[in-house]
Amino acid sequence: xxxxxxxxxxxxxxxxxxxxxxxxxxxxxxxxxxxxxxxxxxxxxxxxxxxxxxxxxxxxxxxxxxxxxxxxxxxxxxxxxxxxxxxxxxxxxxxxxxxxxxxxxxxxxxxxxxxxxxxxxxxxxxxxxxxxxxxxxxxxxxxxxxxxxxxxxxxxxxxxxxxxxxxxxxxxxxxxxxxxxxxxxxxxxxxxxxxxxxxxxxxxxxxxxxxxxxxxxxxxxxxxxxxxxxxxxxxxxxxxxxxxxxxxxxxxxxxxx
Ligand code: MN
Numbered sequence: 001x002x003x004x005x006x007x008x009x010x011x012x013x014x015x016x017x018x019x020x021x022x023x024x025x026x027x028x029x030x031x032x033x034x035x036x037x038x039x040x041x042x043x044x045x046x047x048x049x050x051x052x053x054x055x056x057x058x059x060x061x062x063x064x065x066x067x068x069x070x071x072x073x074x075x076x077x078x079x080x081x082x083x084x085x086x087x088x089x090x091x092x093x094x095x096x097x098x099x100x101x102x103x104x105x106x107x108x109x110x111x112x113x114x115x116x117x118x119x120x121x122x123x124x125x126x127x128x129x130x131x132x133x134x135x136x137x138x139x140x141x142x143x144x145x146x147x148x149x150x151x152x153x154x155x156x157x158x159x160x161x162x163x164x165x166x167x168x169x170x171x172x173x174x175x176x177x178x179x180x181x182x183x184x185x186x187x188x189x190x191x192x193x194x195x196x197x198x199x200x201x202x203x204x205x206x207x208x209x210x211x212x213x214x215x216x217x218x219x220x221x222x223x224x225x226x227x228x229x230x231x232x233x234x235x236x237x238x239x240x241x242x243x244x245x246x247x248x249x250x251x252x253x254x255x256x257x
Contacts, residue, residue: 168194
């Protein structure tokens with residue numbers, strides 16, 4: 001056991017392994033999900049200066065923060081969705097912390113998403129990936145690369161009169177990921193579901209099916225274009241918010257060079 005941990009620290013120290021930051025900077029300008037107006041809305045990140053080495057605090061600088069649990073690069077816990085509300089230990093403070101470090105694979109959908117804002121991750125896409133890279137192992141994070149994180153401003157949410165348009169998985173794709181017994185599913189978009197995911201049966205299948213099965217979500221990831229398809233380790237511990245449905249977090253991947 002101690003040898004295997006020494007191997008990891010040696011690999012990082014020698015440069016044989018490196019860390020990729022999959023996190024956007026928390027910034028008041030970073031978009032948050034916008035729901036139809038009849039629903040409550042997600043707060044953007046706000047930072048209020050309390051003091052800055054001045055009369056309010058002569059030797060220190062600090063800020064008060066305001067944000068939603070689902071602002072910026074963030075983690076979704078099972079209790080985020082109605083289907084997962086009774087999942088045991090389904091809040092961020094209750095999840096076994098061992099779940100926050102684990103293997104990750106990346107399915108590259110960037111070519112399809114470049115030409116189709118409503119690109120769908122289907123079972124066929126997943127099976128084609130598995131033909132090349134092997135079956136997705138159990139208890140693994142699966143990340144959907146779309147290069148959507150390279151968009152900014154209004155292009156990120158990509159709102160139209162009929163709602164947002166962004167890529168995501170079909171219900172059948174989510175069912176296949178559950179058959180593989182994955183740990184969780186992550187995306188570069190503002191949600192784990194497609195912008196038009198309300199039109200699937202069930203609506204928002206990634207949220208509904210994954211959280212109902214006790215699985216986790218990650219959203220607003222970036223730098224997936226730097227990730228290998230297999231072989232990386234994901235480090236993604238959310239804040240320990242009592243009864244929290246999710247949390248902004250720093251998402252890191254350890255990869256070998
Ligand atoms: Mn969320």
